[in-house]
Amino acid sequence: MTIEQWLEDGKSDAYRRKMPELADLLEGLARATAALRAADWNDDAGSAESTGETDAN
Amino acid sequence: MPTDTIASLAPQVASGAIRSERLTEDALSVITRLQPSLNAFITVTADEALALAREADRDIAAGRYRGPLHGIPLSLKDLIDIAGVTTTAASKLREGCVALHDAPVVRHLRDAGAVFVGKTNLHEFAFGTTNEDSAWGPARHPDDPTRSPGGSSGGSAIAVRTGMSIASVGTDTGGSIRIPAAACGIVGLKPGWGEVSAAGVVPLSRQLDHVGPLARSVHDAELLYNVLRGAGANSGDEDDVETLFGLKLAALDGYFAERLSDEVDAGISAALALLRQQGAKISTASIFHAQDIAPIYLHLVLADAAAYHAAALQRRPHAYTDNVRIRLEMGRHVLAEDYVRATRGRQVITHEVEQALAGVDALVLPALAIEAPPIGAATVPVMGGQESVRNVMLRCTQPFNLSGHPAISLPCGSSKAGLPIGLQLVGHAGRTPELLRVARAVERVLNSRG
Numbered sequence: 001m002t003i004e005q006w007l008e009d010g011k012s013d014a015y016r017r018k019m020p021e022l023a024d025l026l027e028g029l030a031r032a033t034a035a036l037r038a039a040d041w042n043d044d045a046g047s048a049e050s051t052g053e054t055d056a057n
Numbered sequence: 058m059p060t061d062t063i064a065s066l067a068p069q070v071a072s073g074a075i076r077s078e079r080l081t082e083d084a085l086s087v088i089t090r091l092q093p094s095l096n097a098f099i100t101v102t103a104d105e106a107l108a109l110a111r112e113a114d115r116d117i118a119a120g121r122y123r124g125p126l127h128g129i130p131l132s133l134k135d136l137i138d139i140a141g142v143t144t145t146a147a148s149k150l151r152e153g154c155v156a157l158h159d160a161p162v163v164r165h166l167r168d169a170g171a172v173f174v175g176k177t178n179l180h181e182f183a184f185g186t187t188n189e190d191s192a193w194g195p196a197r198h199p200d201d202p203t204r205s206p207g208g209s210s211g212g213s214a215i216a217v218r219t220g221m222s223i224a225s226v227g228t229d230t231g232g233s234i235r236i237p238a239a240a241c242g243i244v245g246l247k248p249g250w251g252e253v254s255a256a257g258v259v260p261l262s263r264q265l266d267h268v269g270p271l272a273r274s275v276h277d278a279e280l281l282y283n284v285l286r287g288a289g290a291n292s293g294d295e296d297d298v299e300t301l302f303g304l305k306l307a308a309l310d311g312y313f314a315e316r317l318s319d320e321v322d323a324g325i326s327a328a329l330a331l332l333r334q335q336g337a338k339i340s341t342a343s344i345f346h347a348q349d350i351a352p353i354y355l356h357l358v359l360a361d362a363a364a365y366h367a368a369a370l371q372r373r374p375h376a377y378t379d380n381v382r383i384r385l386e387m388g389r390h391v392l393a394e395d396y397v398r399a400t401r402g403r404q405v406i407t408h409e410v411e412q413a414l415a416g417v418d419a420l421v422l423p424a425l426a427i428e429a430p431p432i433g434a435a436t437v438p439v440m441g442g443q444e445s446v447r448n449v450m451l452r453c454t455q456p457f458n459l460s461g462h463p464a465i466s467l468p469c470g471s472s473k474a475g476l477p478i479g480l481q482l483v484g485h486a487g488r489t490p491e492l493l494r495v496a497r498a499v500e501r502v503l504n505s506r507g
Contacts, residue, residue: 001392010390021379025387029355036352036398041405 003030003037058242059220063277066223067125073118077128077172080223081110084130084174087220095197095206097215099135099145101175106130109172116170124290125280127170132222134210135176136183136259137268139163146259147181147191150369150376160257162226162268162285169284174222177212181381183228183261184362185209186236186450187430190378195432199241200475204429207240207450209233213271214241224272224281230261231354232424232454234269235466239424239479242468244500245271246278247454248489250461253285262361265354265458275467275496282489299498302336305417306482306495312347316439316449318427320472325423328469328480328503332421335502342413342420344456349402351448354455356391356399363388407460414462414485419495423453424466424479453481463489465496469503 007030014022069075085103092098113128133139136146138156140163145151159167166173178196180188188196188211196211198204199218206215210227214237217225227234229247238245246269253268260266270281284290308329317325333339344350363370366385374382413420426449427437436443457464462483469480482499484492 006390006392013390014386019383019386021383022386025383026390029359029387029390032352032355033392033395035349036356036395036402039346039349039352039398039402039405041346041349041402042398043401 003034006030006033058218058273060273061223062274063125063129063223063272063280064274066129070128071117071122077110077113077117078107080128081106081130081172081174084220084222088174091219091221094202095199095215095219096194097178097196097212097219097221098132098175099147099178099193099212100142102142102173106172106174113170113172123168123170126166126284126290128172129224130172130174130222131166132174132177132213132216132225133163134179134213134225134227136179136228137163137226138257139173139176142176144259145176145192146183147179147193148377149192150373156257158257161254161287163257165284165287166226169290177210177216177225179212180209181378182259182362182366183209183230183233184381184384186232186447187432188212188237189432190380192378197432198429201429203431204476205240205432207237207425207429210271211237214238214243214245217241217243217271217273224270224277226268226281226285227271228255228258229267229269229454229458230265230358231451231458234267234271235424235454235464235479235481236450238271238466240429240477242471242477243271243273244275244278244468245269245466246282247457247464248282248286249463249486252489253282260365262358264361265358267458275465275493275500278465279493282493299494300336301332301498301502304337304495304498306332306337306339306419306421307342307413307417308339309344309413309420309422310341311343313422313453316426316444316452317423318439320428321423321426321478324470324472324478325480329421331506332499332502339421340417342417344406344409344413346402346405346409347456350406350456350459351451353399353402353406354451354459356395357403359384359388360391360396363391403459406456410456410460410462410483411486414483419492420483422481422483424481425450426452428472428474428476428478457483462486463492465492467496467500467503470506
């Protein structure tokens, strides 16, 4: 799920449950999630470096 | 601050020169005097404390002295179970939750003869750094009641600082021992992860929670640490302190020096200069992925807390304070894939802390990037900008909850306004006693400034 879609769903849920403060907090969590996903140590199944430990043999 | 320490009082208690009953009455008297203004306690167990103190006095007189904690008045953060006493976690949700058993740490303290004067105030469910969101109202800083004492173990720090108890036991999930210790000018030790049992303690995040002491000296913290982990109360003599000559420290740079208040920056710089002058070799080190620490921590702690609270949030949402309830609700939105990413990131940070420690005795950095913030402030001015109070307070402490390394905050002077500043030392995994020896040497030099 993209962060944009996740945030839209979360904010809709917050407003439906009459928790506008939660919608504001989710904006901050979305920024943190974007930073987490952008970290260069994340696995990427499409990368040659994501198959685990290198075996020189 | 009262200057009596466990180490200074214990020989007098052992000899009968000071009675535990008198120490306990003194502590209870300070509680009576200061509780209305500082709100440090949720439950005061005066009758039980006096009974324990008299029992200690009888045992000591009969030759059954149990060690340095015998007869010493202590307080406990009110998320640690004492049999027969309500464990509120500062939440109305837990009213009537009377503990059936002592937590293992309480059992160890009881075996060592400690006297429990009461349960201290905290940020509700330990889910905050300021101690503002408590169903029993905010705890207040002993130097300036318009400010936060730090949190979440804020009541414990106030108690130790003011003489409501000689020392205290708190918990630290992102800095909740070291932050209030720094804000209130006392010592706070987060032992290595898993060294001290967290059973019988209301969790915030079981993988990040640490139980540890708040005290008036490193030696007192060591005495408590040894008892809390079930190793008995013995420790080195107070004068058995390492010299700074040959001591190798690494000051963390970059991220850890980027968002400090001017006063904290100046205080830490002056302390490092003094340590160098006294013979310590101080290099610099970096945590390469330090910018990722806050997002990693946030995803772990939010989801862990949300899982623990999910049923109660459904059942009684309005039993929580508003701010804590909303933050717990936020945790229910963390996706599994992001939790897994955060778990992977935690391994990366742990490895980088290990690398930073290679070849040195300890890392050194501020414990708290700002002075105690005003109660109610959402942001504070830092280096020309505005920073979130919560984020900036956690900045220097949360990496070592992720990595599990032992870390200690020591008093390191004060701001022009008289608000304390804390210096943090981080030791090697599994080597907390070595960190404590380093901390005692550093403490001696810092205290020598007067």
